[in-house]
Amino acid sequence: MLRVLLRTNALDDRVRKTLVDTLYTQPTNLAIGAITGVLCSLVAASYAPDRIFLELALLLTAIAAARIVMAVMLPRLRNRDARRMELLYEFGAFTYSAVLGVFAAMTVWYQLPATAQLLMVAYAIGYGTGIAARNAGRPSISIGQMILIFTPINVALWNGEDLAHRALAVAIVLLWIGMISITMTVFHTLRDSVAAAETSARLAEKMQHLARTDVVTGLHNRAGLNHYLVEYMSRRRAMPNLALFWLDLDKFKDINDALGHQVGDRVLSEVAQRLRAQAKQEAVIGRFGGDEFILACDVRDRREAETIALAVLADVTRPIRIDDDRLEIACSMGIALQPDDGEDLETLFQGADLALYHAKVNGRNQISFYDPSMSRNLVRRREIEAELRLALQRDELSIFFQPIVDLSTGRIRAFEALVRWFHPVKGELRPDEFIPVAEETGAIITLGNWITAQAARAAAQWPDDVTVAVNLSPLQIKAPGAAMGILNALREARLPAHRLELEITETVLLDHSKQTEDFMAELSAAGVRFALDDFGTGYSSLGYLNKYPFGKIKVDRSFVSGVNAGKKSDAIIRAVSGMASTLDMQIVAEGLETIEQVQAVQAAGCTLGQGYYFSRAVPDYLAGMLLARERERLDGPKRAIA
Template identity: 35%
Template sequence: MQLVDQKKRSSQEELEPVLYAALIDSMCQNFWPMMIGTLSTAVAAVLTAMKTGNVLLWPIAMAIVGIGTLRAFQMRRYERRTQVLTFDQARHLEPRYAVGAIVYAGVLGAWCFLTIIGSDDAVAHMLCVAVTVGYTGGAAARNYGRPKLLQLHILFACGPMSVALALHGGFYYVGLAVLLALFFFGLKGINLSLHAIFVKALTSSFREAALAGQFDTALNNMPHGLCMFRADGRLAVMNHCFSEMMNLSDDLVQRGASASDIIDACIVAGSISAASGKMILAEIENTRARDMITTDPDPQRGRFLSWTFQPMADGGAVVLLEDITERRNAEARISHLARYDELTTLPNRVNFRDEIDRLLETQKGSDHLSALLFVDLDQFKQVNDTLGHPCGDQLLCAVAGRLREMLRPEDFVARFGGDEFVVFQQNIRSTEEAAGLARRIVDRLSERYKIDNHLVEIGASVGIAVTAPGISADTLLKNADMALYRAKADGRGTYCFFRDEMAQIVEARRILELDLRKALANEEFELYYQPLVNLKSGRISTCEALLRWNHPVRGTISPIDIIPIAEDMGLIVDLGRWILRKACMECMKWPVGVSVAVNFSPQQFHQRDILGEVRYALEVSGLPAERLEIEITESSLLRNTQLTHDVLAQLHALGVRISLDDFGTGYSSLSYLHNFPLQKVKIDRSFLEGIDSDRPLTLLRGVARLSADLGMSVVVEGIETNEQLERISADGTVTEAQGYLFSRPVPSVRIRQLLNASHGRRPAEGTLHIVSSTA
């Protein structure tokens, strides 16, 4: 039973489900043919029973009427269904239909067999044969969808009839049996051909319907509206998007409207203006491809529509419609953002630059002066760091508002970037007017701001450049920038006019920057070393590496001049990497107990892979980690406190010693000594000023004692006299000292000589003895 079900299931699945359901549907919609055939066959059966007098034929006639009527009304019931036949429903319907057909065919076969075998009445024989053959022909036409069903019908209905004719005997009866067998064989072939033809037709029909459905889905899901007009100007296709965008009714498509009808309907709907409609209609009738944009007649909607016209090869045209309102608005916004600052709504650098060019061009030949004021905010970064960037943004907007209030209508202000603003003051009689405006800007911007319940105070510095005949906008901006740089160097909170010598200073700095970049590439630097002396042993315990640059023209340049420029140029990381590796390699040539100290700038310390750089320098040089000491300043601890703590902890775990340099300057806080993993504190030389009095000495000893109690070594920098040395070492809390009293910074060859003398080796000729605390 399972094998039969599997065969039946596989035969059903040979066809696509939709085709199989359609073929079953075609067999089950024959109520009137089935009813008429049943009545005709029943009458014929009754006639043969009456003609032959065979009482067995009466039950057969009744069976034909009952089975045929039942099948006919089953078809009637099926025809009244409203749902489309599904594959699963067809699978359940086919067996019921097949059983009824086979039983009916068996009854016909029994009728023919009994009539032919049970009598010699030729009329009765002719009647049953003719009706059965005719019914079989009808079954062949009706059951083309399932050829096997016809084959079973021939077997059960016509098989007994042919056998009865052959058994009856006689030349004509046997000949008729043979002819019927050939007829049934041909009928089977015709049925198979019909099946193939109808399956092919149904397949094509379904494929065309699927393609049509896909085309309709794609057409109506396009983001663009589409209209297609035939060569006669009549509408062929319109998708939903076009009708919705133009607010058109569906009956336009159904009645085959012309292009002019469509355009008129668009005008009536208020989607386009009459003038636009004329242009669109002209383009549809034209044979060239073209684009055009129309604006909405309703200004409140402010809609922009893009029309694309494409002629077709056989005449007619395709019209594509796109709503580009958002795109045009975005383009307008982008254009605005390209020329205006989004935060303050002031003109930006590009806009200001173009406007200055225009204003300078209009002022050619005029006796009036103009001034460009470059404004930079002081302490703005501190506001961002402490209150956050949102507060900083509000502060910039407040500054922009105050600048607008101070300016005349003919003056022009822009945000140049960051916390920089630029003002162009037109038509002034003298430079005093520019100075007056600069003073007002400094005073007004220095007044308190209330930002999110915070009182904020900042300052402003202003650089001023006055126009001169033939001066360009670029030169004017550069001059104002140089004047601003000088104003900030003079102490901020002031203004400064550009002078010619400023350009010379800037040019000298530019040349120095070029030389510095070249020197780094060629390794033209040299490291000097200044010893730190242990006050208990009198020996050198550490040497601090200090950078020197022997410039071919300027001579020896101090780190004080090199480091700030390198930081501004972004070269400090590369320069610091070179110093670290060079110092580690030099330290390997010293006695085992001596360490090297390397200064790290804040920018270098907060680079992405500082730990990797330190590890690499130690690996390349072979220097043990405990012989490397990294000196950082308090400003390094101010930036990203948690990250700084993590990096210091990792360096400490590696074995590297951390020293806090220049303690007592900047934002000194005793909390650094507690919160960060430090091993050494270097007290700045400024503590030695006035050390002869009790107050400075008490302060120095207090800091030293606190550091010592926290388990840290204490170093005092800038020792120049024996008196200073005696005072700082009196109570024993200071462990090391550094200064000219012991040695100035010396080259690597000289430091080796000093180390040999300090650690008891035979000193080289000309070696200076180190002055110790016990001397």
């Protein structure tokens, strides 16, 4: 038993507190038992001629009253110490049990009337039996009380003259042994239940922690972010603003595709460590999903938020060394502030998300603060997205063709296919309104395929020496079966492949994708021609001309009619023209509006021209009329001479 009691004392403090709390549960029961003992002792004392019985009855009454007060008041204390509460309970329980045991034994020892002896001994046995179960949470108390109650009574009964007293003493000892067994059984059951509850609570807490933690980075996951951000926003904060930073690693998918997901996970883990290093101590940091991270912290104002954002961006975008690979990481960031950009968490997330989108659209690897105009633009984009998908079904879209003219002869050598949208309610929508939306939503793939098919059908009606040019989006090129789709469109329109020219901007070539190389190689082998569009607008590289099968260069209109047009731009055009002549490539000058511009680019070496000077973009039937008039004008004199 001593080993059990020592093991009991070694229990966890919280388990001990729970077991001690069981001693103070249901103070009404304790009060009923104490009051019953007081009444029994006072009645028994009335049969005794000696004053000591009355004094013991009054002492028992005082102890009972004190225990009732402690049972009611102590559990209400805020800073309860389990050990102190246990000692106070022990003192009251042992004192009461000792006085009760002595009182009952004295009724037998002094041979009070049989009714008085029966009253006190029966109450003492009942009380000792009852506490065996009630105080089983602390078996040392329960067993100690039974010792204090039953020992004096058994001594008195054993010293009695008749056999019945001694038989009762033996019966009490047997009862005592049985109640000790019951006490220990109840104690073990209670202790195991409490320990199991504690273990379950710890496991539940651990599982909750795991459910809110990202495995790869150790940061909060999306569920953890929501939980801790709600808690964070509900606390009283010293600074007036909460800044929410939403980060997205640019082109992270390329790392996963090229080096594998294990390397990608190590990159994410490194980014997480850098965020921890740069963030404030009380900041909430989490991985929202994929390659996106959230950081939230208090700031004094917008300027402090910008300072934090720039420091985070500079640290996150430092090159990362993974084994033998040196990886360059770019990052876009959107920022929203509470309360300026939203009072609740959902609105704040929406603002940061829109700001992040704005940062990516504007060129990536930069920060952007939320502005209300972004919400208005989002509504506009969503309207266009929904209506664009229906526009193809309702024949609201049309293909217009702008001629590309030979500057030396004036003949139309090609037409560039340009899409136009005539909305039944909103009127004509500019391409720069809906093309970016189509690219963002992926609708550009369907739209681009439709443009190619329509342009091929129209070009099949033109003379054999006239080609059609179609602009391609990066998403079209990367779509599965892109090359096959274009070849099918040519086959259905019965247009020879060499009469289709695909215009590709330099941005498509920046990622040096093998998918792009294979796409161009397959179509070039089939006879399709390629033109490098908008040459000279930021990413120009002569390496593209050597690596890819381009037969034409289109000089951007900014060199011809933009604010920078002049001697420097003429010199650039001359240099490009000279190079193109050596490589047997044609040069197209875009944006020609005046005869002076036509003469300038022709003198600089351009072979083809395109712009309002020659013609605006026109429907297919007008394109056919332009060709017919041109043939009549230029070929008519030849036929007359013949």
